[in-house]
Amino acid sequence: MEQSAKKVIVSLKDIFLRFDGEVILNHINLDIREKEFVTILGPSGCGKTTTLRIIGGFLEPESGDVIFDGERINSLPPNKRNVNTVFQKYSLFPHLNVYDNVAFGLKLKKLPKDEIRRKVKHMLAVVDLKGYEKRPVQKLSGGQQQRVAIARALVCDPKIILLDEPLGALDLQLRKDMQMELKEIQKSTQKTFIYVTHDQEEALTMSDRVVVMNNGVIEQIGTPEEVYNEPVNAFVADFIGEANILNGTMIDDCRIRILGKELECVDKGFGKNAPVDVVIRPEDMMLTTPEQGQLVGVVEKVTFKGVHYEMSVRCGKCELLVHSTSSAKIGETVGMRVVPFNIQIMNKLLPFYDNIIETEVISSSEDENWLEFTLEKETVRAEGHFYPAGTKLRITLPPEALSLAGDGDGDLQDVYIESVVYKGEHNEIILESDERKWLMLSDTDEQVATYVPLNFDFSKAGFEVLEAAASEG
Amino acid sequence: MKSKKLAIPYMLWMLVFTMIPLVMIGFTAFTDNSGSFSLSAFADAFQYTNVFLKSLWIALISTIICLIIAYPLAYMISQMKKSTQNTVIMLVMIPMWMNFLLRIYAWVLLLQSGGPLDTLLSAIGIHGNYNNNTVAVIVGMVYEYMPFMLLPIYTVMGKIDVGLIEAAQDLGSNKVAVFRKVIFPLSVPGIISGITMVFVPTASTFVVAQYLGGTDDIMIGDVIDKIFFANNHTGAAISLVLMVFILIFLVLMNLFGDEEAIA
Numbered sequence: 103m104e105q106s107a108k109k110v111i112v113s114l115k116d117i118f119l120r121f122d123g124e125v126i127l128n129h130i131n132l133d134i135r136e137k138e139f140v141t142i143l144g145p146s147g148c149g150k151t152t153t154l155r156i157i158g159g160f161l162e163p164e165s166g167d168v169i170f171d172g173e174r175i176n177s178l179p180p181n182k183r184n185v186n187t188v189f190q191k192y193s194l195f196p197h198l199n200v201y202d203n204v205a206f207g208l209k210l211k212k213l214p215k216d217e218i219r220r221k222v223k224h225m226l227a228v229v230d231l232k233g234y235e236k237r238p239v240q241k242l243s244g245g246q247q248q249r250v251a252i253a254r255a256l257v258c259d260p261k262i263i264l265l266d267e268p269l270g271a272l273d274l275q276l277r278k279d280m281q282m283e284l285k286e287i288q289k290s291t292q293k294t295f296i297y298v299t300h301d302q303e304e305a306l307t308m309s310d311r312v313v314v315m316n317n318g319v320i321e322q323i324g325t326p327e328e329v330y331n332e333p334v335n336a337f338v339a340d341f342i343g344e345a346n347i348l349n350g351t352m353i354d355d356c357r358i359r360i361l362g363k364e365l366e367c368v369d370k371g372f373g374k375n376a377p378v379d380v381v382i383r384p385e386d387m388m389l390t391t392p393e394q395g396q397l398v399g400v401v402e403k404v405t406f407k408g409v410h411y412e413m414s415v416r417c418g419k420c421e422l423l424v425h426s427t428s429s430a431k432i433g434e435t436v437g438m439r440v441v442p443f444n445i446q447i448m449n450k451l452l453p454f455y456d457n458i459i460e461t462e463v464i465s466s467s468e469d470e471n472w473l474e475f476t477l478e479k480e481t482v483r484a485e486g487h488f489y490p491a492g493t494k495l496r497i498t499l500p501p502e503a504l505s506l507a508g509d510g511d512g513d514l515q516d517v518y519i520e521s522v523v524y525k526g527e528h529n530e531i532i533l534e535s536d537e538r539k540w541l542m543l544s545d546t547d548e549q550v551a552t553y554v555p556l557n558f559d560f561s562k563a564g565f566e567v568l569e570a571a572a573s574e575g
Numbered sequence: 576m577k578s579k580k581l582a583i584p585y586m587l588w589m590l591v592f593t594m595i596p597l598v599m600i601g602f603t604a605f606t607d608n609s610g611s612f613s614l615s616a617f618a619d620a621f622q623y624t625n626v627f628l629k630s631l632w633i634a635l636i637s638t639i640i641c642l643i644i645a646y647p648l649a650y651m652i653s654q655m656k657k658s659t660q661n662t663v664i665m666l667v668m669i670p671m672w673m674n675f676l677l678r679i680y681a682w683v684l685l686l687q688s689g690g691p692l693d694t695l696l697s698a699i700g701i702h703g704n705y706n707n708n709t710v711a712v713i714v715g716m717v718y719e720y721m722p723f724m725l726l727p728i729y730t731v732m733g734k735i736d737v738g739l740i741e742a743a744q745d746l747g748s749n750k751v752a753v754f755r756k757v758i759f760p761l762s763v764p765g766i767i768s769g770i771t772m773v774f775v776p777t778a779s780t781f782v783v784a785q786y787l788g789g790t791d792d793i794m795i796g797d798v799i800d801k802i803f804f805a806n807n808h809t810g811a812a813i814s815l816v817l818m819v820f821i822l823i824f825l826v827l828m829n830l831f832g833d834e835e836a837i838a
Contacts, residue, residue, distance in 0.1 A: 193738035207746035
């Protein structure tokens, strides 16, 4: 590929970082090449801004290496790095006018006055702010302040420009214009841009490569086409664009079963009868007559979106999203076809479905029919089950047995919501506690990257004795 | 319109307690005992030119010393952890809860012969009275008014966006440059209001010099205190002159402040 011919300019190797004992970046590896426009994309709290601040020099990783142009620069302060940042809130100096804001970095480099003047004038022309030199920065509009911030970073002629959600504060139309302009500026100045955003559309529009992050890890790195068309897992598929994400079973190479139907696909190497996640983009669903359809369902909702109709089709218990230029009536039975190439097969986010705990009963009561065991330093009581203290148990909790405690007092406190993926029927929620991950089903939308209390319903759990309690004589 | 109506009580207050007394002072200053127009009060007032100059001089020196002490302190406090900041500011404030006079008496006791300072220095063979001189007056002034310098500077520094400091570092500033090019210029409004809040009261204060100053160190506030009831015309004239001086000073300060903000 043409891309890989270019030299790697900055490289993050096994970066690990914690704040207050909480893992923010979990062994990140990332290579960024010269003249590349790379976007780090992810929901808030995923560690994307932290990654940027490590490259900028505002944070030092706990372990791992930051390599810039072949040199390790972990603890090099920001002022000594050949990197400049466009900050989220612009951070323009309120006591300086436009000219002095842009000239700030050049004056520190002690360049001759007329050279500074020439460079600033040129850069203001590049960002389309000719004649604004004497204006106080507070009197500028959001878009203009943004341009000043970009000019201020560019004029220092760094190797890399870091942009931390720079368009977040602008309204939609201005944001779209600025996206185009940023891409133009990046092309004409031939600089490496590292851009952080939570807006997937922005990422797809501007980037040469997209880095999708979640919960402190990189989920996927690829071109916009790759992350959209070939997401590696349900999280990426869900985060980028609209998608039908379904549970499926890989019967054999190129044979997949979803919604009780066997379909042809093009993916191989998942093994036989392996549970997988399947992605079908709504625009890849073709409406047909019920007789011709691979899948058959009833139209429940139709919304006109301008370019296409968005339809929600119920297929058994499952809801499918279909984009089509032709409309169907609500209540109408329709068929749907997908070409094999458009069925994307992915490994499950978790290697298990049922949540399994292996533990030992610490106390129990036969009369009242309960037992207690320790789970991640908390004592959990299971009502309705009795085994003598000391019994080693394997408890199988299916995803339905997990719920979020509404009263704020759960069996496990402060469990982190890592991802929420809608599977047509339920949301599949992946939770992370101190020591492990959990899979839960929910009909409500939960907020990702928040902490919640988790409850277990032991009436739905399976109990298996691994080792009986030693009798006490 | 509504906001204007709400302002009426305050306007009345200003009229009754600010404008009318001002006019009365002006009237008293420009009349004699018979009530006719006269400049004699000002002629009397100019007997105190030396006291005037000395007062302004002491106020200026005290203000500068307050600034020299308070500015680095404010900077250091603003760099501390938030909880520590509150504690330190509390410590600065606590003496202000004590009565003003009591604090001056405390300095008299500290500085007089036989006081702690004298006792301490006597141990190495230096005897003396450290009260009743200009230095003692300045020490008292600085002690009384330093918090008024510290608080506005600290407030302004605390409000400086961390993002600006990071931006300055990002553009190549080391610690010195961050201070010189960002923190200092942005803290100028705090310095201006600090100077105003210290200079104005120190120039017109009384009591401090009476207790801590020598016979030569009487200040203009003390003069007004002494003569006003005996000769309110002269007292009013001195007040008026002092006001004009302070006004000129404030205008100069504001001019300086504006220029600094633009530069």
